[in-house]
Every structure is written in C-alpha cells, then in structure tokens.
Amino acid sequence: MGGCMSDSQDTTDRNVEREIEKDKKQDTRAHKLLLLGAGGSGKSTFFKQLKAIHGEGHNDREKEGFKRQIHGQVVESIQLLIRQCKTVTKDPLPGIKDEDDEPFGNDDLDDARLSNSLKVEMTETEIAQFKIAKEFDQSCQYLLEIHGSRSALTEQLVTHVKSLWNECPAIQAMFEHRNKIGIPDSSAFFFNDIERIGRSDYTPDHKDIVLARYRTTGMTEKEFHIKDAVFKVLDVGGQRNERKKWIHFFDGVTAVLFVVSLTCYDEVPFEDVTDLAADVTLMNSMLESIKVFEDTLDFECFQKTGFILFFNKADLMQEKIKRVPITNAFPNYKGPQEFKPSVDYISKYFLSLNRVPEREMLLRFFFEYVLFVNYW
C-alpha cells in the first residue's frame, strides 16, 4: 500500500519537474522585462499602452473592468474632495454618524495639529474658500453615503457630481491642491466627461482606458511578439506594501524598465496622505522614487542587468513647471524654472545614482498622450 502511494507520488513529481523544465526553456527564449517604479508613476499605464499597441488590444471583458475602475475613481475622488473640504473648514459631515463627531483623543490631537499648522500656512480667508455652500449639502450627503465603488454610476449620482464639480468653487479650489491629498490628475478629465461616462451604454475608449488610474495589486504579465522577439513584460504594484513582493519576480530578468513620474516632485505619496498641511518639500514622491531606484540598483541580482529609465508624464510636467519649481525635490538645482533644463537635471541626477559603470542605462521620455496619438 505504502509503496503504491509513493509510486504515484513519484510520477506526479516527475510530471511536475517536466513541466518546470519546459517552462524554463520557454522562459529563456523570451526576454523578461520588469516594470518597476514608485506608486502612481505610471507602470500600469505603460503596460496598458503596450497592450493596445503591440498586443491584441483590450477585449470586452477587460473594458468592463476598466469601466468599473473609472467609476470607482470618480466616486473615490469626489468623496475625498468633499471630506477634505469638510475637515479643513471643520464643518461636520451632514447627517452621517462619523467617528469624527465623537470626542476621541486621536481626533482632538489631530485637529489641534491641523489647526496649528493651518495657522502657519493659511489665513481665515484662505480657509473660507474651501467652504462648501449650503445648497450643496444634499449632494455631499448623497455622495458620502455611497458605499465605495460597489454601485455603478446612477443618473442621480451623475447629476450630483456634475453640480458639485461645475458649480461649487470650494471643490475646484480643493482640486487645485490635489498633489497633497492624493487625487490623480486624470480625475478632472472624468469629471468633465461625467455625462458620457455615466451613460448606461458607455464603453471606455482608448483614452479613457489609458487615463484610468487604480492601484495595482500583485503582478500582471503578458507576452508580446514584436517582430521576431518575444518579450514578457511584468507589471507590478508600486505602493510600499506591494514592493515587498517584488523580490519574487526578480529571477532571470533581462532588463528593468524603471518608470519615474516627472510631475511627482510636489506630490505627497499615497501612503503618507494626511491633510492639506503636509509639507511637500520634506516628503514627496520624487524623493521616494529616487530612494526606490537606488535600492533597486543595489540588488545583488541586478548588478549586470540593463536598466531603462522611463520619464513619464512629460506633457503634464510642461504645465506644472510654470507653477512649481523642481527645487521641492532637488534643493541643489540652480537653473531656470523651465522644462528643458529641469528635466535634464532630473535625468542626470538619476543616471548619477548608478555606481556600476559597465551597466547599460537607457533614457526614454514618455509623453503620455503623444505616444498614444501617434499610433491611433
């Protein structure tokens, strides 16, 4: 009996081994490219574009998923905006039993800290601009009561979002501070197009899909056949907790595609988002990107691996550089507050982090929509 059991065990073992061998052979033929980068740098966006350009595109089932993601993004963003407005103006959330109303040690402390820092940063009139007018109370209440992204966009929701976005100056003012409260830039695009998105027969087009933003969990992989070469591209999550998993995917990597968002030098990382009083010069996603890049270069198994640096969101950077200087993240930068010298400085800085001179390093700039327009 026992012998018989171990026999069958052996055959299954052998089968499994054979499968692994086969996989290994296939693995060596394909070039394995690993997409890395800090959270919100655009790894998945890049992956989606690759799929649209070199893959077979997105099928209906995937589009259904993107539709949900877009709806989720709209609801999440508007809820965040309302909540932040209420916290800043210390307006109790209407009709909702929120824990904030109860006197908790934590919240008292929080409020004290918040008001302290606000006193430094904001005057009364500045706070007043975030005050949501009484006439929007109903919309706010309705939107805050929605349970996350479980429900699709209903007609009622669309009208509420539309009125808040188009008519409420407080929401607009808060959106200007999106870098501190972790709202993606593309939310504005979806808010403006809310009517089209809310339609029941809506299917996302290519632009919508590329702009949709959601935190990736785990890893997605896809094989691309470009001319005669086979590329296996792995897209991973970039949030701090996701980075722990990166180590599982490091085996046999041909090249690392490291994605850096050019605009993130004044954005607070998603993991650190607290309130408007956050100081972007102390902690911003660019500093985090630099740290992550340094650590990635230091990995034992990457010492001979080529790196391709992708600087993403160059189009948004061109707009942003007019308002915010890059000295937020690079205090030593002395050049003019213009696009070209700033980007040059950033790219040189990243290249200088490489301590292995024989390692291949490539630079690529990536204009989110331009690349996309060229192909479609």
Next chain:
Amino acid sequence: MIKKSQKQATKSDSKDAVTTVAQNKEFLNRIILGKSHGNNTKLLEQLPKFSELEEFEKTLREQNQITFASVFHEPVGNYLIRTYLLSQHSIDKAIFLSDVELFKKLKNPSAQKSVAQKIFDQFCGAETSNHIPGLSVFEHAKNRNIPWYIEKRKNLAVNDHASEGAKNMQAASQKISLFAEGTNNIGVFGKPIQKIHEKIASQKIDETLFDEVSQQVTNDLLLDIFPRFQQSAYHRLYLRCKFLETKPVTIKHFDELRSLGHGAFGLVSTNKSFLTNLLFIFFTIKKQ
C-alpha cells in the same frame, strides 16, 4: 520557431487551468478549511469544457450573478479567488476580509477585544518577521504549532532564487528596504489605520471598527483583482463548477466507500460525494 512555441503555449494553456488548481488544491484546502481532503480529480473529470459554456456565461451575466460580491461570497468562488490571490502574493487581503466578517458576528465584548487586537496586529500593523501569509487570526488560535505546509511556503521565496546562486538572498532582503519596512500586507495606510489603533487603545470596540479599512480592501479586490481574475483560468474553472451545480444530483456523483449493514428492507452504505467531499449515508431499498 515562433509557430512551434505558440503551439506549445496553447497546449499548456488548456492544461494549466486544471493542473494548477489540482496541484494547489490540497495545499489550499489545508489552509482554508484546515483539513486534508486529498485530490479531487473526479470532480475535474466531470466538468464540462469551457468552450461549451459561452451561453451559460451570458445568462449568468444577464442575471447579474457574476459580480464580485456574489462570487466572493460563494464557497467555490471564494476558494478560487483565494487561489488567484495566492498567485498574486496578496492572499492576506481576502483573509482579512473574512476575518473581519467573523469578527462582526462576535457578541462577547472580551472576545471582540482580543480578536480586534489580533486582527490589528496581524493585518493592519507593520509586518513582523514571523508573519505567515494566508493565516487567519482564528486559525492561529486553533493550532499553535505551525504546520509543515506553512513552513514550506515560508521557505519558498528563498528557494525560488536558489537557481540564481544568490545564497545571500536573505541577507539581501534584509539589507534592502525599498521603503517597504513597517507596512502592512493589506495596502491601507494612514488615517484609517491610526483611527483603529486609537480606538483599540481607548477600548472603544464595536462591530464597525474595521469598516473603513475593509471597505478599502474590498475596493482593491473589486477594482483591480476581480477584472484580472475574470481573465484568468480560475474564472473559467469557476464557470465550469457553477455549471455543474445547475445539473441535478444523481447516484453518479457519489462514490461508495463501504456498506454499513443490511436489514429486512435494504442496504445501508457510506458514500462520498465528488463535488463536496462530504460523506453521506445511503439507504438503498429494493423496488418491488
């Protein structure tokens, strides 16, 4: 050359749905149910082919039965989503959700307190060095000594890279931070976690304690994992299992194990169902 590789790929594709799940099955059964079941190969033989199920999927979609909530709260769907999450190294999210659901059912204040503390330590707080992915809070209480399969899994990450010749992998993983130290495994940061911490410290524990965080975790699963789950082999397997459920149960679904005895009217025997692996007692009566 490429043609050949594609051929191979499709061949292994059709196989992988069944084999991977079969391989994972016992492993997962032990983790999820805490029992050993053995491989359920007969179930897999009975399943219809996925290509025959297009119509079935359509009708299910029209009845709105393929949503995250319905799939996740159903035994087979839950099992398959967990299997998928395990392959994504994110199993803790699902375990957290089910633990919170169990926590909500607790009535006893002292039990609530200790469970809340445990859930917080295991999922919301910073990951500790002896953290075991995929272990529920309630499971931990049941068997204190860690079973072999969990030990094995802990070593898996290191073994994966043995081929690289990276013996110092462990040292490397300690050295490199990637800013990831002190994070939890469910991917929720900042204020919500802080709030829970304060509430536990000030002993204000009620059922809604984890609501905000579990909402965020559900969103992660719903918006990112679920669409990808639907692309994977696990979803196809889910549909196949689902289809089997619609069929009437017949004697063919059972395996006779042994007879328990016979009397004036007929036989009594123990039978095992392929589908659920549960034991049944059969009374067989002669037709006259």
